[in-house]
Amino acid sequence: MQGFNKYYPPDFDGEKHGSLNSYRGKHALGDRARKIGEGILITRFELPFNIWCGTCNNHIGMGVRYNAEKKKIGNYYSTPIYSFRCKCHLCSGWFEIQTDPKNTRYVVTAGARQKDEDWNPEDNGGFAIHDTDGKDKPVDPLAALEKSTESQNYLMKVQAPRLEEMQGLSDKYNEDPYAASVRARKKFREKKKVEKAKEAVDNAIKSRYGLPAGLKLLEDGSSEVDEAKREWLKARRESTRSRGTKVDSIVSLKASILAKTTKKK
Numbered sequence: 001m002q003g004f005n006k007y008y009p010p011d012f013d014g015e016k017h018g019s020l021n022s023y024r025g026k027h028a029l030g031d032r033a034r035k036i037g038e039g040i041l042i043t044r045f046e047l048p049f050n051i052w053c054g055t056c057n058n059h060i061g062m063g064v065r066y067n068a069e070k071k072k073i074g075n076y077y078s079t080p081i082y083s084f085r086c087k088c089h090l091c092s093g094w095f096e097i098q099t100d101p102k103n104t105r106y107v108v109t110a111g112a113r114q115k116d117e118d119w120n121p122e123d124n125g126g127f128a129i130h131d132t133d134g135k136d137k138p139v140d141p142l143a144a145l146e147k148s149t150e151s152q153n154y155l156m157k158v159q160a161p162r163l164e165e166m167q168g169l170s171d172k173y174n175e176d177p178y179a180a181s182v183r184a185r186k187k188f189r190e191k192k193k194v195e196k197a198k199e200a201v202d203n204a205i206k207s208r209y210g211l212p213a214g215l216k217l218l219e220d221g222s223s224e225v226d227e228a229k230r231e232w233l234k235a236r237r238e239s240t241r242s243r244g245t246k247v248d249s250i251v252s253l254k255a256s257i258l259a260k261t262t263k264k265k
């Protein structure tokens with residue numbers, strides 16, 4: 001049991017014992033540090049992926065937690081590599097998982113099998129995010145030069161003029177905002193005046209012919225008006241023609257009847 005209180009016994013000597021923990025022969029981390037002499041600390045470790053236990057062959061789901069023996073086993077550059085030794089809760093067999101700082105992941109090193117569920121974007125019609133292969137290739141100086149010249153050209157011919165144009169436009173608008181506002185409002189007022197006059201005329205027509213107020217009248221001289229006139233003329237011509245044919249047929253009937261009667265005589 002750890003010393004939780006700060007009781008200093010009468011025989012405690014600061015110079016000799018240093019701290020209360022060392023006076024009692026305890027570690028500050030308590031029972032979790034029972035194997036600290038071997039460089040092992042007991043920590044709570046959560047499985048970062050699904051595995052199959054190598055001893056009992058049971059599936060163990062991601063997120064199951066173990067009291068794992070954490071141990072530093074090496075370095076990747078300055079980053080320590082830790083191993084976590086866990087005891088399977090189904091069969092008490094041991095398995096070990098390590099950190100892999102190079103690939104920023106965990107790997108199973110002994111006693112179990114990892115379920116392969118890594119999503120590979122290249123298999124699914126996407127692009128790999130980490131392209132490590134390209135960086136290993138030696139850089140072709142001529143290709144690099146060509147690339148930089150191309151980008152320089154693009155900058156000079158496309159980007160710079162566009163930027164200047166935008167700057168000019170911005171300057172124009174910001175030169176005298178008051179004058180621009182006055183101009184815009186004046187234009188808007190004139191337009192509104194014309195519209196109001198037209199509305200008054202339309203309302204007069206509507207009230208004279210008893211048309212609904214929501215009806216939209218066409219403007220004079222618009223193509224729809226011309227078309228409507230043409231249609232009307234066409235319809236009138238046709239109606240007069242049909243009347244003409246009717247008269248003709250009556251006349252011919254009369255003539256044939258007359259002819260038959262004269263024959264009989």
Ligand SMILES: [Zn+2]
Binds near residue numbers: 057088
């Ligand atoms: Zn097991």
